[in-house]
Amino acid sequence: MTTTGEGIDQQAPVHPHSAMAADLPAATVRRLPEYLRALTALTDSGVDTVSSESLASATGVNSAMLRKDLSQLGATGMRGVGYNVGALAAYIAGVLGLTKDSRVAIIGLGHLGQALSRYPGFSERGFDIVGLFDADPGIIGRELDGLTVRDVAHLAGAVRDKGINIGVIATPETAAQHVADLLVHAGVTSILNFAPCVLAVPEGVVVRKVDLAVELQILSFHEHHKTLRRQETGTVK
């Protein structure tokens, strides 16, 4: 990666070469959105250059790791100076494919789905929610932020007509696999699953799962363990 500086310094290429993004480590990909968020905050406060040290501490990672991540992408800084905030942000956005907005459908508009449909962070970061679907007649027809909840039977048509490329499943567990099948059949290859279950999908379809209770259970583990340690040090020795 020493060749082709791809100067971020002047005019950042907004479409980095696929070869670079191709085999990015999963751990690196997970951190990119975080870097981007910190860079956006820096832009907003008028900073235009940042060192790996300070960007790293703003995102809670080691500075060497940050530099290695960026160098994997093909992004470069200036020795003795740091990275250009705006150019680096644009570069990372390009790697993440955020230069064109994604069109998102949310399926399941219970409390969680409704909250997601109004979550400002989605549109702020380039995700357009263009379809809401549910199977419950009591919810179908309801209006949420300018969108009408439609019967999930219309999902496939909407995927085609509106170019939906991400499906968010916020249904109960029992309906999740069925909805996933509908999405896959309609040609959607990216799914964000909030239902607490593992989805079976064909190869080529990417599923990411967020289980809110899992996070609490992990906290519980640490809490429990802290308690045990306190008891030990209090009584033993």
Place this chain on the structure above:
Amino acid sequence: MTTTGEGIDQQAPVHPHSAMAADLPAATVRRLPEYLRALTALTDSGVDTVSSESLASATGVNSAMLRKDLSQLGATGMRGVGYNVGALAAYIAGVLGLTKDSRVAIIGLGHLGQALSRYPGFSERGFDIVGLFDADPGIIGRELDGLTVRDVAHLAGAVRDKGINIGVIATPETAAQHVADLLVHAGVTSILNFAPCVLAVPEGVVVRKVDLAVELQILSFHEHHKTLRRQETGTVK
């Protein structure tokens, strides 16, 4: 009531030795809630023995890894047979500290906070939401599922009075650090943060962060990359 402690009266020690849980790899801890969920589903469908192979495929992991995870915990199966579903579930619940319910406060009752306050998965898995707090006079006083939203000024008192040990931050980014400071000052050492920012907390306080937009951005990366690959194979060579 916890969903996890079913009919495992005599077998399996429900309070595994702290020494085992002490230095559990982070990757293992992340998977335990998933194992527990799958085991609970098996219990519900009346299965009482499971092989590492089938439990692994139900949770989307390699069977050798599952066996290694369990052996790290100190949980054992029977060669040629498999694992006892109920006993294993109880054992994992013990390691995660789910044998006693945790008491949770949610701070910030916008759309997301309200959805979290009504999320059935929390109480189902042993997390009692016992306090709701906000700073907005338009929200304070509102009743949600039997709890009244109180002024965040009363947070510290409620932590003491109700034994709150987990704080969930669902405020806008701008308020998140302030709320974290309040929680820490009140003695809470476990925080789940939904605000898109890094929180500074003293050592000993565990923070887990869920950023809903980050997950979409990771999907966007894969989507973008799939597109690039299609273009390459379609045009080059």
Place this chain on the structure above:
DNA sequence: GTTTGTGAAATATTTCACAGCG
């Protein structure tokens, strides 16, 4: 002087593969 970019070392995690038990 400062800060990047990166080999090399150190850790962590996953997978393989098979001995050994029920």
Place this chain on the structure above:
DNA sequence: CGCTGTGAAATATTTCACAAAC
């Protein structure tokens, strides 16, 4: 036999530490 438990190998990820660039 089938399935667990686990060393050893293979990968993946993080950190160190320093030469090179500005």
